[in-house]
Amino acid sequence: MMILLFFSASVSAVAAEPAPGGIGIRLLDIPASTKDDPRARTYIIDRLAPGSEISRRVQVENNTGAAQTIRLYAGAAHIDGGSFIGEDAGAHNDLTTWTVVGRPQIDLPAGGTAEVPLTIKVPSDAPESEQYGAVWAEVRSAADKAGVVQANRVGIRVYLSVGPGNGRPADFSITSLSPSRDQHGNPQLSALVSNTGGRALDITGDLRLTAGPGGLSAGPFGIQNATTIAPGTSRNVIFTLPQELPNGPWTARIALKSGLLEREASASVTFPDAGPGEAVAPAADGAVPWLVPATVVAALLAAALLTSFLLRRRRRRLSGPGMAASAAGKRAPGRRSADVTR
Structure with missing residues (x-):
């Protein structure tokens, strides 16, 4: 009976740059x-x-210092935590059954490299969904x-979205900001991302x-x-922030991105002396919480202009001929009108 123990590198950018003394794999086609x-x-x-396919090439490198037999295959993956x-x-999923690796096994000398093609063909009856997987390069001990x-x-990593159209685009929102201190006393700020x-x-x-x-x-x-969501x-x-950071209050401004998609938010936060603090709702897209929204500014400006117009109109009526004659007729005895000269 054979027991197989896996020691996998993170399925991320670390795969593109092989560590010294190991094997590496990187994507050649963008x-x-x-x-x-x-x-x-x-x-x-x-x-x-459904019914379409893509082709990509990957490059495999052997930096172990000895000749290696390297297995290449598509494996299932998921997002958790x-x-x-x-x-x-x-482990298999739909994506692994759609993926064909051109060279399932290669023998590489020390310092050798090889290009390997792969194809992902989605069947015509595939359901609309997003599939996750990985293209692995693996060496095994005796x-x-x-x-x-x-x-x-x-x-x-492989992120494959399946559907007849472009599907829903990527998007996210920053729901809340929560200050806290961890068990070592370090201040932390958690942004809840949906x-x-x-x-x-x-x-x-x-x-x-x-x-x-x-x-x-x-x-x-x-x-x-x-963080994958x-x-x-x-x-x-x-x-996680330096332990000596004062509690605040602070204006916290965060800028998050995934690929070309970016979102910003800000809020006033105060870190507690210990444990969790109070969650606050941020102002989205970089807005500063104390700034008056543009719509409110426009409404106030319109109201000010209207008030100014009405006041000028009222002054013109008060200074008209009829009002001047009436005022002259009510002058107190012995007083001279304003247009009398001495």
Whole structure:
């Protein structure tokens, strides 16, 4: 009986740059329609109609210092807990059955590279959905006395959306900001992100703090690892800040993105001395919370102009001929009118 133990690298950008002493795999083809999307440079991301197909090439590298037999295959994956998780080699889904790797096994000398084609063909009766998977490059050790085989692999994520049209575009909103301190006393700010679109997201971004105690500013602070959020779900994106940071209040401004999609939000936050603080609703798309909305400014300006017009009209009526004659007729005895000269 053989027991297979997997030691997988993260199915992300780490796959594009092989670590010294290991194997690597990277994507060679980027569709012209997504050439400006940074995610498309690392992952296979596409939208296909049933009955259509795409072809890609990957490059496999052997930097182990010895000749290696490398297996190549498509594996199932899923999104859970904000992470893109590649499943074991025996796990399958619809995407793995649609994917054909041109060279399932290659022998590479130390320092050698090879290009491998792959094709994803969606059957004509495929349901509209988003499929997740990975293209893996894997090396295995010989079985030990207990029958244990160790498998080391690196992979490229695959996000495939299936449908007759373009489908719902990617989109997300920042629902709330929650200050807190972790068990070590480090201040943290959690942004609750809701995936309101039809595509999975890989959220990165940064946080800046301004208008702090004594006019202090801090940041930018980045997210250590990208958070993956499936369509229709929400996930907290957490920024961990220096322990010596004062409680506040601060104006927190966060800028999050997934590929070319960007969203900004800001809010006034105060970090607690310990544990969770109070969640606040942010102002979306970079708006500053204390600024008056443009619609309100326009309404106030219109009201001011109308009031000015009515006052000028009233003054003109009061200074007309009829009113002047009436005023002259009511002058008190002994007083001279304004137009009398001495």
